[in-house]
Amino acid sequence: MANFLSFDSxxxxxxxxxADTRARLEAALGKRGEARWAVSGGSxxxxxxxAMADADLGWHNVKVALVDERWVEADHARxxxxxxxxxxxxxxxxxxxxTPMKVPGDDPFAAAPIVDAAYKALDPFDLVLLGMGPxxxxxxxxxxxxxxxxxxxxxxxxxxRAIRANRSDVTGDEVLRLTLTLGALTRAGAVQLxxxxxxxxxxxxxxxxxxxxxxxxxxARALGNRLSVYWAA
Ligand code: 6PG
Numbered sequence: 001m002a003n004f005l006s007f008d009s010x011x012x013x014x015x016x017x018x019a020d021t022r023a024r025l026e027a028a029l030g031k032r033g034e035a036r037w038a039v040s041g042g043s044x045x046x047x048x049x050x051a052m053a054d055a056d057l058g059w060h061n062v063k064v065a066l067v068d069e070r071w072v073e074a075d076h077a078r079x080x081x082x083x084x085x086x087x088x089x090x091x092x093x094x095x096x097x098x099t100p101m102k103v104p105g106d107d108p109f110a111a112a113p114i115v116d117a118a119y120k121a122l123d124p125f126d127l128v129l130l131g132m133g134p135x136x137x138x139x140x141x142x143x144x145x146x147x148x149x150x151x152x153x154x155x156x157x158x159x160x161r162a163i164r165a166n167r168s169d170v171t172g173d174e175v176l177r178l179t180l181t182l183g184a185l186t187r188a189g190a191v192q193l194x195x196x197x198x199x200x201x202x203x204x205x206x207x208x209x210x211x212x213x214x215x216x217x218x219x220a221r222a223l224g225n226r227l228s229v230y231w232a233a
Contacts, residue, residue: 042133068140151163152182
């Protein structure tokens with residue numbers, strides 16, 4: 001069972017996840033001299049990133065990576081790389097070493113092995129931050145997507161795999177993606193899921209029922225208590 005942490009305001013939730021993030025990155029820095037942190041795009045983590053961007057941390061020894069990316073260039077409005085450069089990789093955190101997922105080419109399925117090789121050097125991550133969509137996707141593990149089952153093997157040696165999602169309001173036009181695999185999530189030191197609102201809580205609660213095959217439910221069941229869910233209405 002995941003640890004479900006419920007907060008009475010978004011401010012207290014952000015303060016708690018910021019403190020946990022700092023503690024885990026500092027512990028890794030103290031132990032190994034480097035910390036590996038994979039982070040989600042989406043709107044929910046923006047206040048966490050604002051707080052972390054100003055944190056006094058040995059950022060030059062922190063390796064930042066993505067949990068997923070749309071197959072778009074870094075100047076695209078929905079690029080997670082662009083989002084991170086605007087939100088997290090500014091201020092003090094600008095010293096972190098960032099490894100993007102987008103590489104040249106038209107086809108993420110053809111490029112996945114190249115990105116996987118770069119991301120293997122970061123796996124296992126000390127900490128992974130996930131968000132969740134209203135359809136129960138996390139990272140780019142979208143329900144019924146092409147590539148989903150390949151990316152959902154708990155003992156997958158691959159760190160990154162390609163996905164072609166079914167087009168929906170959540171995906172927009174950007175159905176071609178790269179994602180961390182369930183194998184990479186399973187190997188990580190700790191995984192946080194940050195969600196807000198009653199609707200997402202209802203999706204999470206329904207997905208964790210053993211009869212649900214939504215990606216978030218499958219991931220939560222695979223991770224057990226190494227997953228901490230941060231929630232506020
Ligand atoms: C992305 C994320 C994605 C996101 C959810 C939730 O790149 O969009 O990796 O999985 O976390 O869609 O997004 P919101 O936080 O905006 O609700």
